Amino acid sequence: MPVASSDFRPLSVAPAELFSENLAAHTAQEQHYAGRHRVVAWVRLAAFGVSIAAVWWLFSRGQLPAAFGVVALAYVVFLLLVRWHNAVGYQREHYRLLAQLNQEELARLEGKLNGFDPGLRYLDPAHPYSADLDVFGPHSLYQLLNRATSRLGHDWLAGWLLAGAEPAVIELRQQAVAELAPDVAWQQEWQARAKHFPKQDADPRTFTEWLRQPDFFQGKGWLTLLMVVLPPVAVGCVVLWFLGYSGLLALGAVLVLGALNSVFRVARAEYFSHSSSMRDALRAYRDQLAWFEAPTWTSAHLRQLHATLHASAEHQPASVLIGQLSRITGLFSARESPLIAIILNNLLLWDLWCMWQLERWKKRLGGQLDAMLEVGAELEALVSLAGFQAANPTYAVPELSATPLEVTAVGLGHPLIFARQRISNDFSTRGAGHTGVITGSNMSGKSTFLRTVGLNMVLAQAGAVVCAQQLRLAPARVYTAMRTQDNLAESTSSFYAELKRLRLLLELTATGQPVFYLLDEILKGTNSLDRHRGPRP
Structure with a gap:
């Protein structure tokens, strides 16, 4: 028995303030219906007691037709009371779920992602970028984005994050999300309706x-x-x-x-x-x-x-x-x-x-x-x-470029870093065959910057907003080699694992499709001289 969405303001206030207001309002409604639920329970009990007493009194005086009539009437009244009780119970649970949704949104804003599904079933070490960019797993992009409840909904979102869409599809998604994002109440009503039914793991x-x-x-x-x-x-x-x-x-x-x-x-x-x-x-x-x-x-x-x-x-x-x-x-x-x-x-x-x-x-x-x-x-x-966009109204809607391999960003930040003073950078590259080298001392943020670029490209090509003031990019296959590890079961050293990763990159570029690659400390498993020789043509 779905209830109408509460008429909360769209995003004319800061997201944290809006979610806090919604949390308080929904909690108050939950308590209101919890009180009504208890009252209806007492009414049911009283009706049952009165019915039993009336039937006993009529039977004791031999008035059997009247007694059977009371039994029939009591049964109808009981069914009506059960229906009323269930309706009030649904509303109580619905407002509890709406309050929970706003609590979850506040947790996401604070970077507290541990309580969300990490999507480990989608994590494939052989994928071109998902393992390196924290698309799935603990403290991942999937946890930050996912507001689906069904197995099929999870699969759709994961599919968008695992493979970039065509430009026309990206634009259609951007338009749809732009229409959905301002109405937080509609989004949360959509989510709450499904959360009443938790057993949705079957395919x-x-x-x-x-x-x-x-x-x-x-x-x-x-x-x-x-x-x-x-x-x-x-x-x-x-x-x-x-x-x-x-x-x-x-x-x-x-x-x-x-x-x-x-x-x-x-x-x-x-x-x-x-x-x-x-x-x-x-x-x-x-x-x-x-x-x-x-x-x-x-x-x-x-x-x-x-x-x-x-x-x-x-x-x-x-x-x-x-x-x-x-x-x-x-x-x-x-x-x-x-x-x-x-x-x-x-x-x-x-x-x-x-x-x-x-x-x-x-x-x-x-x-x-x-x-x-x-x-x-x-x-x-x-x-x-849409929920991700509503929670981050300062994020930019990326602009698609026709220039091959263009990525031009202003104020680009890492969406999984939740510090108040997130460090943002500008970045620009365009055209095939261009390579940028990121240098700096240890712990200066080189790897984080590479992941920042890659993760925002994943967001953009899924149809989402990006953690930037502006971003213009040409859709391309993202490829990374950052966290190559040894595999004792396959007798594979970390150096050989990286070589296999680089070979896959070369095979991918040989197909002629645009590939934007991000390599972190290339050939780090060998000596300095070979590391310098390795990247040369």
Whole structure:
């Protein structure tokens, strides 16, 4: 039950001040709804007590029709109170999550990144630059940027950081982020809606690939007929048993249904496994896409994503269709309670009915699910970039250059250094075949400067703002050789590891694509004379 976003000011104040104000306001709202939640709990308890007392009083006086009427009324009232209680509980949790999001933004501003996902699963020592530039790992760029919640959203953002986009794509992302960034309340509402559902680690691509497998019910019309006929018969036999008739009929019906469940136990378990793994992710995308579908967007890329959802959904909002699927996958959760599962399956063939409902949904729209989930994941990545831009309003939107290998920066700083007086530098290079040499004493910041240039290029080519007053660059492949290490398992010395790294650089440049390379203390694993000879043509 999503709630409307709070009407906080866009970024007309300093980010730290805005996040602090939001934190205080959301915490106050959380406490307000926590109080209401307790009150509703007492109302539920009082209603239950009054109902029990009324039913007992009527039964003791022999007024059975009135007693049964009170029971029916009490049941309806109980359901309404439960729904009210859950709604208030959702709002309490929602404001807690919004407060948590602002607390996290304050932590990022202070450079306290330890509590965020380091993205180690994306760290590849053989990648051209990610290990050297701290793109992933402890105190990394990924921790600073990532505001996604789903496995697919994480993958999209990581993909943008691992490979620069084409100039046209970068510009589309910049425009989309520019539209999203000023509305911090919209971004945080988007994030909070998904955080209600924490179990989103499963890969949706596995689920959608599984959905493309042949239907279980294909060629089993007889089973569908049995599912229609047998459950009412079984329930009727059980009712007759309760009314005093022979229990043999009930036992026979339950045994027949139990045999069917046993025959198809493998398929039932498979459907349950796939559905339960995706339940939270589907609920999160349902609520997030409903939030995205509501506004009218102006940037070309956001309008394109909106149109993709509309085309995939066939005249129904994509959030509604994903909501239908999430409800079907939620029906399988009855298996999580063994007693309830036994009763439902041996009387109603519950799992088989859930499987049938899932296949009905698949026949209607299953082929479009991939596109809808990919749109949601890309929006998660865009919201991550927008949150980074909103938290750093002084950062520059990079300008793309047509001059090969141009990097012209004013006030360039390292985005992972959070000191109040961050040291910034100007830098300029353009044209193929140009090499700059950075010299200085030990601990003077040479390596940090190289990483500053490389990391801001990664940000720029992902579509994000950069830690600079101005940056103009031509998109190029970034390549680094900074942290080469030995590998005893492969009998590789650090010097040989660096040689292999440099060989990869030469092979990459031989392809003809522009490569911007950053080498730190080249051939440092050998003597000074060979180090001077090595870089010569």
